[in-house]
Amino acid sequence: MNKRKALYSLICAVLLLSVLFGGCDIGPHSIESLMRPPHAASGQVLEKALNSILGSGFSLRVPQAGAYHTAVTLIDLNGDSQQEAIVFYSRGTDPVRLCVLRQNGETWQKVNDFAGDGSGVYSLEFDDMNGDGLSEIFVGWFLFNDKSKKELTVYSASMVDQKLSVSVCITEPYDHYILADVKNSGEKQLFVAFTDVSKSPIAASVRRFGLDAAGRFYTAGSLTMDPRVVRIESLLFDLPQGDQHPRVFADALLADNQMITEVFLWDEDNKDYVSPFRKSADDLNMATQRSGTLKCADIDNDGFYEIPLRKRFIQNDADEVAMGYLLTWCGIEGEKLEPQVFYAVNVAQDYRLFLPKEWNGKVFVHYTDAAHWSFVNQKGEALFSVTVQESASLKANNSNVTVLDDTSVPGMTYFCRVTEKGRAFGVTEEALKSYFIYDAGGNTK
Numbered sequence: 001m002n003k004r005k006a007l008y009s010l011i012c013a014v015l016l017l018s019v020l021f022g023g024c025d026i027g028p029h030s031i032e033s034l035m036r037p038p039h040a041a042s043g044q045v046l047e048k049a050l051n052s053i054l055g056s057g058f059s060l061r062v063p064q065a066g067a068y069h070t071a072v073t074l075i076d077l078n079g080d081s082q083q084e085a086i087v088f089y090s091r092g093t094d095p096v097r098l099c100v101l102r103q104n105g106e107t108w109q110k111v112n113d114f115a116g117d118g119s120g121v122y123s124l125e126f127d128d129m130n131g132d133g134l135s136e137i138f139v140g141w142f143l144f145n146d147k148s149k150k151e152l153t154v155y156s157a158s159m160v161d162q163k164l165s166v167s168v169c170i171t172e173p174y175d176h177y178i179l180a181d182v183k184n185s186g187e188k189q190l191f192v193a194f195t196d197v198s199k200s201p202i203a204a205s206v207r208r209f210g211l212d213a214a215g216r217f218y219t220a221g222s223l224t225m226d227p228r229v230v231r232i233e234s235l236l237f238d239l240p241q242g243d244q245h246p247r248v249f250a251d252a253l254l255a256d257n258q259m260i261t262e263v264f265l266w267d268e269d270n271k272d273y274v275s276p277f278r279k280s281a282d283d284l285n286m287a288t289q290r291s292g293t294l295k296c297a298d299i300d301n302d303g304f305y306e307i308p309l310r311k312r313f314i315q316n317d318a319d320e321v322a323m324g325y326l327l328t329w330c331g332i333e334g335e336k337l338e339p340q341v342f343y344a345v346n347v348a349q350d351y352r353l354f355l356p357k358e359w360n361g362k363v364f365v366h367y368t369d370a371a372h373w374s375f376v377n378q379k380g381e382a383l384f385s386v387t388v389q390e391s392a393s394l395k396a397n398n399s400n401v402t403v404l405d406d407t408s409v410p411g412m413t414y415f416c417r418v419t420e421k422g423r424a425f426g427v428t429e430e431a432l433k434s435y436f437i438y439d440a441g442g443n444t445k
């Protein structure tokens with residue numbers, strides 16, 4: 001769907017909602033001037049149609065996440081330039097239902113009406129998976145009594161005797177899903193990530209589905225995840241330049257505040273995805289394991305995801321790691337993790353310092369006190385320092401320092417000093433000012 005259509009649908013949906021909920025007095029002419037074709041798509045006509053098709057005593061339901069936040073969504077499912085209406089509604093404590101309406105001249109007619117799978121609508125999305133000009137409808141449902149459990153139902157639009165019909169394709173429990181063109185064929189496949197907590201141990205997996213030309217779903221593949229996974233946090237993909245196959249990234253929580261990013265890469269020999277970081281016999285993804293809950297992200301905005309790893313960055317004892325670490329954002333090159341972006345993270349004093357790539361392996365932190373970090377070279381010679389001090393005492397000492405931040409924490413000043421060795425290495429106060437980021441916890445993106 002192009003942007004203009006999307007905007008148009010949004011305007012229509014907002015106007016319709018206003019009319020349907022009766023909270024806003026918009027005259028029919030103002031609506032109709034915005035909506036083309038003007039007849040059946042007017043709010044009053046649709047409201048009337050809903051009342052006559054659904055009967056009395058229903059309430060409209062709104063998806064909680066995703067791009068469509070309205071109970072009534074207008075969209076052209078079959079590419080005939082006539083918009084259909086997707087309506088979520090419920091009666092009392094019954095499951096939420098999905099009704100699809102189409103315009104028929106001056107009126108609306110019911111295409112299909114489905115009982116949903118839960119007590120609420122999580123998300124709504126549309127995509128023409130197999131490129132046949134007919135849209136699939138992706139609905140995420142909240143299950144009863146437990147909002148952490150969701151089910152995804154995919155509905156497929158088809159033309160039967162030149163009339164639009166909508167039917168259920170699959171229903172799958174899920175945590176996250178994505179649609180990606182796996183084979184560079186113009187056809188998208190559906191990836192469904194799900195943590196099955198009913199199994200012991202918990203079984204996390206990513207299943208892959210395709211849609212054939214006849215409109216039937218088929219299972220295209222199934223990927224297990226690290227057996228230690230207790231929850232899947234996100235599912236993403238990117239497409240490297242010159243590569244035909246998307247790379248899939250799934251952030252997942254382990255026990256004890258540990259996190260991994262499962263990476264799935266296309267393997268041409270097996271014609272399936274494989275996990276390059278879980279090739280060892282124990283099936284564990286140690287390569288991307290880190291403490292904390294920082295998810296993979298495109299940290300340098302180059303269109304590809306990086307994975308945030310924590311490395312030791314100190315010349316002191318390991319038990320001081322909690323005070324600070326080297327945050328290393330790694331891209332994936334081939335099947336290898338390639339360090340790209342570096343930060344020194346001071347957890348105790350809530351800041352991080354960007355470190356240029358050229359400094360990697362050449363600059364370390366020597367600290368005995370979180371309030372004063374001395375950055376040293378391989379020989380242990382001081383290059384520069386970052387210090388936090390009470391602003392009043394700093395002023396009293398009349399110290400000549402370069403202030404990095406004296407506003408984020410009231411009464412405290414972050415400042416830096418550069419040594420002669422540091423200057424020779426190429427460090428300047430101005431550069432450190434631009435590298436310094438105040439950040440509670442020090443470890444968010």
Ligand SMILES: [Ca+2]
Binds near residue numbers: 079081082083
């Ligand atoms: Ca249509």
Ligand SMILES: [Ca+2]
Binds near residue numbers: 297301303305306
């Ligand atoms: Ca990137």
